Amino acid sequence: MAALGVATGGGDWFSALALGVTLLKCLLIPTYHSTDFEVHRNWLAITHSLPISQWYYEATSEWTLDYPPFFAWFEYALSHVAKYFDQEMLNVRNLNYSSSRTLLFQRFSVIFTDTLFVYAVHECCKCIDGKKAGRELTEKPKFILSVLLLWNFGLLIVDHIHFQYNGFLSGLMLLSIARLFQKRHKEGAFLFAVLLHFKHIYLYVAPAYGVYLLRSYCFTANKPDGSIRWNSFSFLRLISLGLIVFLVSALSLGPFLALNQLPQVFSRLFPFKRGLCHAYWAPNFWALYSALDKVLSIIGLELKFLDPSKIPKASMTSGLVQQFQHTVLPSVTPLATLICTLIAILPSIFCLWFKPQGPRGFLRCLILCALSSFMFGWHVHEKAILLAVLPMSLLSVGKAGDASIFLILTTTGHYSLFPLLFTAPELPIKILLMLLFTIYSVSSLKTLFRKEKPLFNWMETFYLLGLGPLEVFCEFVFPFTSWKLKYPFIPLLLTSVYCAVGITYAWFKLYVSVLTDPPVGKTKKQ
């Protein structure tokens, strides 16, 4: 009785937060799930029923395996538990099979694998200092960070409603970041290498890891003014890192190399036949570009500068994933997006090389890499914003400037996820959860930094408040107007463009703060 009392009544707020959000996830089990549910069921079936040589060739279902081999092994491991729930889901021919036991198993597997995420958050909390702590528990940075990460709205609705496994993958990334903060560089490198072979989208942030490890780990010391000391280069460290990456890759791709299937694997992992924009435009630079193109083409048609017969029929907003051309502005190719992305991440990489500021500088570079590739990448999903939002939470409890950027990025990023849940029963859930998270994050960060200048200027406040009327218009007013039939894509277009403005602004502000930061005076952490 006493032990129970201590466990429940004592000070273990972290367990209470983790348990609370787990209970909420259990309540979300019967909600709407997207086609990603069928995707993962299919992968369970493929990995369970077929030999390895068939995994990347199987195409009975349209949802072919397009994640790296470690994820396939993960699904294989899950399938051995799945067979006790419902044997039928492991049949490759059972397309769109979703019995109640299948649903229960899949949802529980996401909730269970989130344990890694909880552990990673626990480790991250150890890495931030509590100097600004008030006496109240709820004002401590550790507490705020735990809530912002564990109860993150985007992660909740993408993982537990829409259905994906981002929880444990983000957990791996946060854990590797935490290890780098704790100076356990080899473990951090190992974790990131493993992560890359789970989901290759994390290639976006690989440059940050590479440059940081090279600059701050392989070069063991700096000159007093912070610049590089060439003779402190340690070959041993470089080789150990290389060995780690090589061994992990060998473990992952080795079997497929032996089967001579590497080209097939790579063609599955990097499908460039899809279009510039997803069916719903991710709120990045290309959304603004396409919107501008549309506006210019309409103006051009009105002013008779353009010939209507020369305009291609395929419209980007019709919701299909196909290749298309822009009308007024030059069309964008995959190569162009790659070049834009590289140009965008270069300044942050240079900053990391020439002005290393320890793990904190690395974290900022990582976030900038993730954001820049979100801004300029090819066929970006709006869910990729979580790659930037989650690490940014770590920075937000440190400085007021970072907190303000974090709030703009998170609020617009989360709002841009709304079109993922378009069903009626999920409407109150997404609005309520979003309101809860936004109100909490704004109020707690404002309280934390109340002694410094206010977090938002009037323009930013106005922009954020504008999300409310936008939501009311898109979900409540628009369906009752006559435009619903003529221009059904308007809510998506408006959401995409409005959020793109916010995200671009946050990216820009973060870049400016990184580039104008005073160098190296703060090597206390090193």
Place this chain on the structure above:
Amino acid sequence: MFGDYEAQRHWQEITINLPIKQWYFNGSDNNLQYWGLDYPPLTAYHSLLCAYVAKFINPDWIALHTSRGYESQAHKLFMRATVLIADLLIYIPAVVLYCCCLKEISTKKKIANALCILLYPGLILIDYGHFQYNSVSLGFALWGVLGVSYDWDLLGSLAFCLAINYKQMELYHSLPFFCFLLGKCFKKGLKGKGFVLLIKLACTVVASFILCWLPFFTEREQTLQVLRRLFPVDRGLFEDKVANIWCTFSVFLKIRDILPHHIQIMISFCFTFLSLLPTCIKLTLHPSPKGFKFTLVSCALSFFLFSFQVHEKSILLVSLPVCLVLREIPFMSTWFLLVSTFSMLPLLLKDELLMPSVVTVMAFFIACATSFSIFEKTSEEELQLKSFSISVRKYFPCFTFFPRIIRHLFLISVMTMVLLTLMTVTLDPPQKLPDLFSVLVCFVSCLNFLFFLVYFNIIIMWDSKNGRNQKKIN
């Protein structure tokens, strides 16, 4: 599955399409056998209001005759939204105001208290899972309690009259209100201010009833028909399985079949009033807000255990006052609220609410355990049993182990509940006794409720002036 959801939708259909005079009568357009109206007029007016909104959005939802069994995602969202709006407007503000007005505790504890009350699983599951509007009647009753406790007697009694006119089950709470207000009038002196107050209260009550029932007072037949629908005395002592004395007793002795109807009514009447008489008399003689809340609990519990035609959902009428005393006896209140949710298990399983029940019960338990540190508050004084145990020790000097007994009982009770839940979910009942698990659930809950009845009566009767003086000295 057609249940309360379809009943509410049907009432919207009836109220908006038919004139008031036909609402409670059997007719070609209104088949009373198919979910006929059996709540007082305020429910009907509420349904009418919702029906107007439904008509604006999609008239198909409430078209006469053709909309029976209508189910679509948008309609479900609408109906659930009506429950949420009613909750937000009536129940939640009452809870928040109640917690704000608590004295001598910090803001953080007030918020924790409000959170625990709002997290009570029973109300959430029944209102949002099963589908009902209990939050409206309970909210009005809570406004009544607030008004009367803080000397806004007229407004309080008005709110309580609204509660009764929304659901007739609120009559379970009527005796404590009556006794408390009567006690206040006596205290103020029946020759002066007390008499004025009494007259004012009587006028308020009569006026509010007339206002609600106005369309039905035009003809005697109308009034009688409504009363017949509200109090179906033709039905038996109990229906279905409920954690009631009579249902439990009928496991051993089938009184429903043995005794004639009017004797059953008389027996239940006698038992109910005998069990609540002591506390009500005490409340009349010594009216105090604290005594009022505890008397609400014991009266409602007496009615639940011994009254006529009780439904398992009526336990919510007992749970509301128990939520109000969460601050004073956290351990016992949390225990009671857990048992009350458990007693509705067969109903929740029928609605496929197992996962939400487990999750909300766990969340509630964790919230209460962390906010109130309930496991540290099991001493005699914390359980308000000090005066009682002093009296007992006059006869049995070595009787000092109340806390230990109660802790053991709690453990046994919780283990039994968990075990029964597991058994009901995983096992199939034997062929000869298909209702075995429901009956077991009712039996166990009934035993728990009897224990709580005795406990609450003890607290009220032994909460003497000595206790109050001792607190002042401390």
